[in-house]
Amino acid sequence: METDLWWMAWVDCFNGGNPGEDQPLLKLTRWHRAQAHEDEVKHLCGARCSETYMERWITSQREHPEAHCET
Numbered sequence: 317m318e319t320d321l322w323w324m325a326w327v328d329c330f331n332g333g334n335p336g337e338d339q340p341l342l343k344l345t346r347w348h349r350a351q352a353h354e355d356e357v358k359h360l361c362g363a364r365c366s367e368t369y370m371e372r373w374i375t376s377q378r379e380h381p382e383a384h385c386e387t
Contacts, residue, residue, distance in 0.1 A: 321361065321362050322346075322347040322359060322360065322361060322362070323344060323345065323346060323347060323359075323360040323361075323362070323365075323366050324344070324345055324346075324347060324348065324351060324352055324357045324358065324359060324360065325342060325343065325344045325345075325357070325358045325360055325366065325369055325370075326342075326343055326354070326356045326357045326358065327340050327341065327342055327343070327356065327373075328340075328341045328342075328343050329341060329385035330385075336384065338384050338385045339383065339384060339385065340377065340383055340384075340385055340386075342370065342373050344360075344366060344370070
């Protein structure tokens, strides 16, 4: 696998500072072998896959603007 072409994405939590203001946060970074094995990490095969994943995530967030971080 050419790791310079692969990316990783996962959802984290942005803490809003007050109860109920937290919200999901999408993180995207270059491939890193150790982190790639984490359960929540999605493997993305380049810019096009990354853009598609991000667009789907944004659409989901627009459909559910009240969404908070999962506990």
